[in-house]
Amino acid sequence: MRIPTHELEAKLTELVRRPEVPELAALLEELQPYDLAEVLPAFGYDDIRTLLGHLDPPVAAEVLEHLEYFDQYRILDHMDRGLARRIVEHMPSDALADLVGAIHPKQAQQLIDLLPPEHARVIEGLLDYPEYTAGGLMTVEYISVRSGMTVEQVLQHIRKVGAGAETVAYIYVIDGAGRLVGVVSVRELLLAEPDTVIADIMGTQVVAVPATMHQEEVAQVVAQYDFVAIPVVDAHGRMAGIITVDDLVDVIHDEATEDFHKLGGSEPLTETYFQTPVHTLVRKRIGWILILFLAEAYTGTVLRHFESVLSEVVALTFFIPLLIGTGGNTGSQVVTTLVRGLAVGEVRYRDMGRVLLRELGSGLMIGLVMGGATFLRAYTLGVGLDVGRVVALTALFIVVWASAVAAVLPLILHRLRVDPAIVSGPFITTVVDGTGLFMYFTIARMMLGLG
Amino acid sequence: MRIPTHELEAKLTELVRRPEVPELAALLEELQPYDLAEVLPAFGYDDIRTLLGHLDPPVAAEVLEHLEYFDQYRILDHMDRGLARRIVEHMPSDALADLVGAIHPKQAQQLIDLLPPEHARVIEGLLDYPEYTAGGLMTVEYISVRSGMTVEQVLQHIRKVGAGAETVAYIYVIDGAGRLVGVVSVRELLLAEPDTVIADIMGTQVVAVPATMHQEEVAQVVAQYDFVAIPVVDAHGRMAGIITVDDLVDVIHDEATEDFHKLGGSEPLTETYFQTPVHTLVRKRIGWILILFLAEAYTGTVLRHFESVLSEVVALTFFIPLLIGTGGNTGSQVVTTLVRGLAVGEVRYRDMGRVLLRELGSGLMIGLVMGGATFLRAYTLGVGLDVGRVVALTALFIVVWASAVAAVLPLILHRLRVDPAIVSGPFITTVVDGTGLFMYFTIARMMLGLG
Numbered sequence: 001m002r003i004p005t006h007e008l009e010a011k012l013t014e015l016v017r018r019p020e021v022p023e024l025a026a027l028l029e030e031l032q033p034y035d036l037a038e039v040l041p042a043f044g045y046d047d048i049r050t051l052l053g054h055l056d057p058p059v060a061a062e063v064l065e066h067l068e069y070f071d072q073y074r075i076l077d078h079m080d081r082g083l084a085r086r087i088v089e090h091m092p093s094d095a096l097a098d099l100v101g102a103i104h105p106k107q108a109q110q111l112i113d114l115l116p117p118e119h120a121r122v123i124e125g126l127l128d129y130p131e132y133t134a135g136g137l138m139t140v141e142y143i144s145v146r147s148g149m150t151v152e153q154v155l156q157h158i159r160k161v162g163a164g165a166e167t168v169a170y171i172y173v174i175d176g177a178g179r180l181v182g183v184v185s186v187r188e189l190l191l192a193e194p195d196t197v198i199a200d201i202m203g204t205q206v207v208a209v210p211a212t213m214h215q216e217e218v219a220q221v222v223a224q225y226d227f228v229a230i231p232v233v234d235a236h237g238r239m240a241g242i243i244t245v246d247d248l249v250d251v252i253h254d255e256a257t258e259d260f261h262k263l264g265g266s267e268p269l270t271e272t273y274f275q276t277p278v279h280t281l282v283r284k285r286i287g288w289i290l291i292l293f294l295a296e297a298y299t300g301t302v303l304r305h306f307e308s309v310l311s312e313v314v315a316l317t318f319f320i321p322l323l324i325g326t327g328g329n330t331g332s333q334v335v336t337t338l339v340r341g342l343a344v345g346e347v348r349y350r351d352m353g354r355v356l357l358r359e360l361g362s363g364l365m366i367g368l369v370m371g372g373a374t375f376l377r378a379y380t381l382g383v384g385l386d387v388g389r390v391v392a393l394t395a396l397f398i399v400v401w402a403s404a405v406a407a408v409l410p411l412i413l414h415r416l417r418v419d420p421a422i423v424s425g426p427f428i429t430t431v432v433d434g435t436g437l438f439m440y441f442t443i444a445r446m447m448l449g450l451g
Numbered sequence: 452m453r454i455p456t457h458e459l460e461a462k463l464t465e466l467v468r469r470p471e472v473p474e475l476a477a478l479l480e481e482l483q484p485y486d487l488a489e490v491l492p493a494f495g496y497d498d499i500r501t502l503l504g505h506l507d508p509p510v511a512a513e514v515l516e517h518l519e520y521f522d523q524y525r526i527l528d529h530m531d532r533g534l535a536r537r538i539v540e541h542m543p544s545d546a547l548a549d550l551v552g553a554i555h556p557k558q559a560q561q562l563i564d565l566l567p568p569e570h571a572r573v574i575e576g577l578l579d580y581p582e583y584t585a586g587g588l589m590t591v592e593y594i595s596v597r598s599g600m601t602v603e604q605v606l607q608h609i610r611k612v613g614a615g616a617e618t619v620a621y622i623y624v625i626d627g628a629g630r631l632v633g634v635v636s637v638r639e640l641l642l643a644e645p646d647t648v649i650a651d652i653m654g655t656q657v658v659a660v661p662a663t664m665h666q667e668e669v670a671q672v673v674a675q676y677d678f679v680a681i682p683v684v685d686a687h688g689r690m691a692g693i694i695t696v697d698d699l700v701d702v703i704h705d706e707a708t709e710d711f712h713k714l715g716g717s718e719p720l721t722e723t724y725f726q727t728p729v730h731t732l733v734r735k736r737i738g739w740i741l742i743l744f745l746a747e748a749y750t751g752t753v754l755r756h757f758e759s760v761l762s763e764v765v766a767l768t769f770f771i772p773l774l775i776g777t778g779g780n781t782g783s784q785v786v787t788t789l790v791r792g793l794a795v796g797e798v799r800y801r802d803m804g805r806v807l808l809r810e811l812g813s814g815l816m817i818g819l820v821m822g823g824a825t826f827l828r829a830y831t832l833g834v835g836l837d838v839g840r841v842v843a844l845t846a847l848f849i850v851v852w853a854s855a856v857a858a859v860l861p862l863i864l865h866r867l868r869v870d871p872a873i874v875s876g877p878f879i880t881t882v883v884d885g886t887g888l889f890m891y892f893t894i895a896r897m898m899l900g901l902g
Binding site: 066155169187226228249250256259285288299300303314315326328351426430433434 | 614616658704720723733736752762766775776795809813817825
């Protein structure tokens with residue numbers, strides 16, 4: 001069973017001082033790379049060197065991969081060149097390209113210089129793909145074979161190159177021009193007779209994604225097909241790399257986080273909460289707050305326009321927050337449902353009519369209940385039946401109006417290729433506030449016979 | 452390459468009428484189960500029977516798995532018992548248990564009756580685990596071996612049972628009591644010499660999760676370790692099943708969707724948007740709307756309390772939506788950041804002090820900017836310098852106050868084991884509205900020297 005983190009740290013601290021004791025090697029061999037990565041930053045450079053030096057370079061590379069980019073560079077930089085070179089050479093190409101892309105160009109060059117020229121060119125090639133595309137995510141450590149090989153030959157090939165591959169779950173079959181023509185799973189290989197020719201057992205309807213596809217879409221494809229890895233092809237159908245599901249799990253996490261922040265009316269953070277300095281928090285937030293402020297500012301104009309109504313019946317003021325709050329909350333619910341529906345592909349632009357009908361129906365039902373609730377509230381505040389009728393009718397109108405706006409806006413934005421997550425609760429609330437107030441005082445003026 | 456969905460449907464429609472033509476079998480053999488599942492519901496029961504009957508039962512079972520539960524049952528119910536039995540027998544235990552748990556008990560019994568008694572007991576055993584736990588997610592189709600076996604023996608074992616296993620990526624080593632004592636990856640098997648004993652190459656620090664662990668936590672563990680499958684153990688350390696990453700990808704999706712809906716102030720939907728009837732939408736939404744309404748209702752009390760101030764300076768009313776809106780937006784931003792931080796484990800309860808300090812700092816900076824902006828807005832509305840000073844100062848106070856409330860509340864709820872996602876934008880907005888208005892009119896009364 002797994003050792004708890006604090007025990008592991010204590011045990012390693014004790015053992016690392018006596019690296020000659022076989023216990024250290026035995027413990028390190030048993031550890032999961034992630035568990036070691038969790039405790040590693042607590043150690044000094046000398047100790048880290050000792051610990052990583054005890055590991056096989058591919059395992060040391062995997063440990064490093066679990067750390068923040070800056071920690072990865074810092075640790076490599078404090079090592080002797082030999083060990084650093086062995087580790088860097090064994091890093092999967094996607095992880096190394098991500099690291100090189102994340103640090104200062106000068107530091108990046110130092111790492112690139114550790115690699116043999118051909119390997120360096122591969123990493124530099126990966127850096128040409130935009131970060132959020134399939135090409136930016138993929139690794140080139142996949143296993144490829146030719147369709148004329150036998151199962152036995154492929155198994156031998158795996159024994160030779162398998163240690164450096166990102167996954168052995170799928171073996172890809174390519175033709176003389178490098179085009180992806182088939183795929184065989186390791187399960188099929190193991191179940192097949194040794195002299196079977198690959199062409200006879202390979203699947204030829206290979207699901208692959210183009211290198212230019214956005215990572216969110218890649219994650220959707222992989223989730224749909226329940227794959228553990230997906231091949232990436234270039235514009236000519238040539239195999240360019242693979243993306244494994246563990247990287248896509250991170251993508252799903254990151255994209256959900258991004259949508260969360262947008263829904264909350266804020267630019268997404270690029271680092272973890274505590275790594276983000278307060279002034280960056282402010283910078284990410286202030287833009288939206290100011291835009292929403294400007295949009296909300298016209299509520300002042302609406303209210304000033306109805307100044308005479310306000311001074312004649314001060315009681316109308318009591319219900320301003322309640323009415324616009326209820327409208328905002330309704331809109332917020334509808335928007336969230338639709339933004340998520342669009343993100344996971346359940347709702348599309350062409351569904352606009354159906355969505356609007358459903359949300360008007362829902363809005364009407366909720367509006368009737370809220371009209372009643374508002375009327376009761378008016379009664380308990382003792383503002384008289386006249387005002388009560390005005391606010392009840394307004395509540396109904398505002399809820400239906402907010403539902404309609406919130407139903408239509410996300411679909412239109414999605415169509416315009418603007419991320420609909422930006423029509424967050426705050427945004428809808430703001431739109432509904434001003435228009436809702438206009439309705440309120442117009443209804444009041446008419447029903448109360450005011451100037 | 453993959454055939455587009457509409458072409459596939461047309462091609463299958465044409466071929467299914469002439470099932471004797473070898474083309475149909477050839478096409479079906481090449482298809483991904485997901486692609487066939489996408490077009491299947493468009494066909495009649497006779498055609499579906501023909502199409503699924505052409506497939507190997509394990510593949511037909513996989514196709515079925517991609518459909519909604521009701522469609523799965525409906526299709527099985529319209530088949531002859533022999534074919535239905537062959538397909539059900541080949542469904543992975545987790546998928547079958549999910550299906551049986553989702554449909555009407557009478558229908559479920561019909562399916563269970565198709566299975567041999569021992570198999571039926573396994574499925575019924577899985578149904579005992581709560582739906583959202585590791586036990587509710589796991590499948591029992593894993594490959595287990597004993598530590599004394601050689602690599603060659605294990606490979607032979609895989610050839611025998613591998614077709615029915617959920618994954619061959621990991622082979623689990625159990626002792627005589629069924630306890631999980633080790634794990635070997637298929638890669639290690641392929642790279643090892645055939646006569647190596649498993650005990651010599653297996654990893655003994657196995658990361659496993661208890662059957663009672665919540666699925667969200669399981670997903671976090673698997674994402675951290677980059678596993679493609681994780682073993683599940685019972686209270687006695689006995690191997691109970693495995694969970695594969697594709698099921699966890701669905702979990703991550705579902706949990707994010709759930710948090711989204713909560714953040715939008717609505718109960719999560721259990722089905723897709725269009726599958727949810729409008730009255731269910733209303734039922735999911737109305738509860739929160741009413742709770743928020745009741746919470747917001749006290750703004751009326753606050754405003755009535757300041758009725759004399761309101762009638763003396765009507766201009767103060769103009770800024771009500773703007774001030775409470777800005778407070779709500781600020782709170783909404785902070786809450787979203789923290790709810791996400793808590794969900795992914797970046798922020799914890801014990802960080803309360805740091806979080807509060809950071810958010811007060813951020814709030815102060817944003818508050819100063821918003822104070823200035825509000826003052827300018829007051830100037831453009833022509834309400835006079837006195838009122839301008841009041842609203843500017845209030846804007847500063849409300850932003851700082853909203854930041855503080857939004858910083859503390861999610862952490863406290865998390866500590867109380869209430870999902871912090873419920874302190875959504877709407878919730879924070881409501882809390883800030885009433886308290887903010889109280890500040891506003893208290894400041895106004897003091898600075899303007901009103902009664």
